Amino acid sequence: MARKQLAYYLQNLSHDLPAGVVVFLVALPLCLGIALASGAPLFSGIVTGIVGGVVVSLLSGSQLSVSGPAAGLTVIILHGIEQVGGFQTFLLAVVLAGVLQLALGYLRAGIIGAYFPSAVIRGMLTAIGLILIMKQLPHAVGFGVDAVVDETYSPQTPSSTFFEIGDALKAISPAATIVSFVGILIMLLWETSFFKKNRVLSLVPGPLVAVLWGVAFEILTLGTPLEIKGQHLVSLPAHQTLGDLVDHLVMPDFTQWANVKIYSLAVTIAIIASLETLLSLEAVDKLDPFRRVAPTNQELKAQGVGNIVSGLLGGLPMTSVIVRSAANVSAGGRTKVASMVHGLLLLLSVLFLVEWINYIPLSALASILLITGYKLAKPSIFLDMYRRGRDQFLPFIITVSAILITDLLKGISIGIVIGLIFVMRANFKAAISLTQDGNNYLLRLRKDVSFLNKALLRQLLDRIEPGGHVIIDGSRAEFIDKDILGAIINYLKAAQDSDVTVHIRNVAGVSGTGHEVAMAGALGPGDAAH
Numbered sequence: 399m400a401r402k403q404l405a406y407y408l409q410n411l412s413h414d415l416p417a418g419v420v421v422f423l424v425a426l427p428l429c430l431g432i433a434l435a436s437g438a439p440l441f442s443g444i445v446t447g448i449v450g451g452v453v454v455s456l457l458s459g460s461q462l463s464v465s466g467p468a469a470g471l472t473v474i475i476l477h478g479i480e481q482v483g484g485f486q487t488f489l490l491a492v493v494l495a496g497v498l499q500l501a502l503g504y505l506r507a508g509i510i511g512a513y514f515p516s517a518v519i520r521g522m523l524t525a526i527g528l529i530l531i532m533k534q535l536p537h538a539v540g541f542g543v544d545a546v547v548d549e550t551y552s553p554q555t556p557s558s559t560f561f562e563i564g565d566a567l568k569a570i571s572p573a574a575t576i577v578s579f580v581g582i583l584i585m586l587l588w589e590t591s592f593f594k595k596n597r598v599l600s601l602v603p604g605p606l607v608a609v610l611w612g613v614a615f616e617i618l619t620l621g622t623p624l625e626i627k628g629q630h631l632v633s634l635p636a637h638q639t640l641g642d643l644v645d646h647l648v649m650p651d652f653t654q655w656a657n658v659k660i661y662s663l664a665v666t667i668a669i670i671a672s673l674e675t676l677l678s679l680e681a682v683d684k685l686d687p688f689r690r691v692a693p694t695n696q697e698l699k700a701q702g703v704g705n706i707v708s709g710l711l712g713g714l715p716m717t718s719v720i721v722r723s724a725a726n727v728s729a730g731g732r733t734k735v736a737s738m739v740h741g742l743l744l745l746l747s748v749l750f751l752v753e754w755i756n757y758i759p760l761s762a763l764a765s766i767l768l769i770t771g772y773k774l775a776k777p778s779i780f781l782d783m784y785r786r787g788r789d790q791f792l793p794f795i796i797t798v799s800a801i802l803i804t805d806l807l808k809g810i811s812i813g814i815v816i817g818l819i820f821v822m823r824a825n826f827k828a829a830i831s832l833t834q835d836g837n838n839y840l841l842r843l844r845k846d847v848s849f850l851n852k853a854l855l856r857q858l859l860d861r862i863e864p865g866g867h868v869i870i871d872g873s874r875a876e877f878i879d880k881d882i883l884g885a886i887i888n889y890l891k892a893a894q895d896s897d898v899t900v901h902i903r904n905v906a907g908v909s910g911t912g913h914e915v916a917m918a919g920a921l922g923p924g925d926a927a928h
Contacts, residue, residue, distance in 0.1 A: 413736075418735070421464055421725050422743035426609075427606060437476045467714045470674045524780075528802065537760045578768070605766045609763070632763070671701065678717065722740075845876060845877075848877075851879075852881050852882060
């Protein structure tokens with residue numbers, strides 16, 4: 399078996415090696431950018447990408463999924479670091495979240511992603527996109543973290559973010575603004591059909607070009623008034639050897655194990671990271687040209703181990719990321735070797751390319767995150783959800799608003815409650831229907847008719863006019879609650895007073911006629927008429 403797998407991987411190496419290079423080029427700026435947006439050390443984003451590429455790929459059952467730091471977790475990380483009192487304490491929550499994910503995998507909880515309403519998921523991603531845009535605007539115009547801006551996002555006081563944006567617009571740095579504006583323009587051009595159809599240009603990711611533009615600008619303006627300095631540049635520690643790299647790793651603060659906030663944060667990370675992973679995995683399976691289906695429970699275990707290792711090494715929480723996974727598929731990747739190559743290249747980059755990486759302006763990374771945020775929250779998404787009807791739009795917009803007003807976990811919880819209310823409401827209506835044709839009525843029971851449908855049943859029965867003829871048909875019902883049967887029996891008794899003729903079809907538990915039905919309560923299946 400092992401020999402067959404090795405032969406399979408070697409057979410596809412010519413496809414996986416170039417795909418791994420492309421994924422690395424996409425992942426490097428995103429790893430740095432997401433760490434920046436999360437208020438965490440930039441090096442932690444690289445560590446997460448390395449662990450996601452090497453460790454998770456090795457354990458995952460997916461051949462094309464690529465794991466690393468995700469934009470969907472930036473808000474949790476920002477708030478979490480502030481909540482628990484520091485980055486090292488936060489790392490302990492990441493380790494515990496990994497343990498929870500590992501347990502979920504062994505408990506076969508991989509199916510949980512199917513139980514979250516799609517409107518709520520889209521609302522979550524849209525809210526994350528809006529927050530990314532609000533948090534990155536100050537960096538895009540050169541209003542850095544040391545210039546009064548509070549980098550710890552506080553969802554309870556979202557107005558502080560708007561004050562930061564206002565202050566930033568009063569202190570615009572021309573150089574940073576030029577870098578971010580041109581970076582955004584480059585990425586928009588890269589999305590046009592001309593660039594996508596070009597064989598050479600289509601192989602180069604737009605975000606990488608935006609970063610290279612930022613580096614070129616910085617080098618060309620050295621010593622001039624337009625030079626971007628210090629706090630507005632990426633700052634990674636230089637590593638001469640692998641041992642030097644290990645010395646710069648940050649360990650979790652295990653002395654904080656009694657901090658109760660760590661455990662609630664760990665649960666939040668585990669739930670959101672697992673959900674985002676499962677949704678991404680489902681999307682990747684649909685993109686796979688070979689139509690392979692990844693085992694969800696194995697993926698949860700792999701992500702759990704990955705987050706444990708990432709937390710222990712000073713990295714951020716990770717998920718399977720659709721952006722990198724889609725880049726892997728479009729670049730021709732066929733097996734998990736491509737993801738492992740991307741992880742190894744990230745490791746080599748922090749050993750040999752740190753000098754060049756430190757030339758990257760934060761405004762260049764901000765431009766990438768602004769585009770990412772726009773894609774998550776573009777106006778067409780709001781319009782599409784509105785066109786889907788109130789049952790989809792209201793849970794969506796309430797989730798977006800709740801996340802912006804409170805925080806991610808509370809907002810999603812509120813969205814799920816609202817979403818479930820609409821789902822239950824739709825199911826109530828679908829469970830019982832009444833059709834009228836003149837003085838004739840058909841009351842049809844469908845699916846599972848529970849006691850929760852009792853009020854609806856009474857409302858529909860009240861619409862039947864005196865002297866009418868009604869058929870109560872249960873042939874399509876798989877389950878009828880005894881409370882529903884009781885309501886039908888009571889109606890049969892009352893129907894005599896209204897001169898309503900009732901025919902019962904395939905309603906197990908209701909039989910007899912008129913007064914006999916009321917006295918018998920529930921007999922065998924059959925037809926009853928009065």
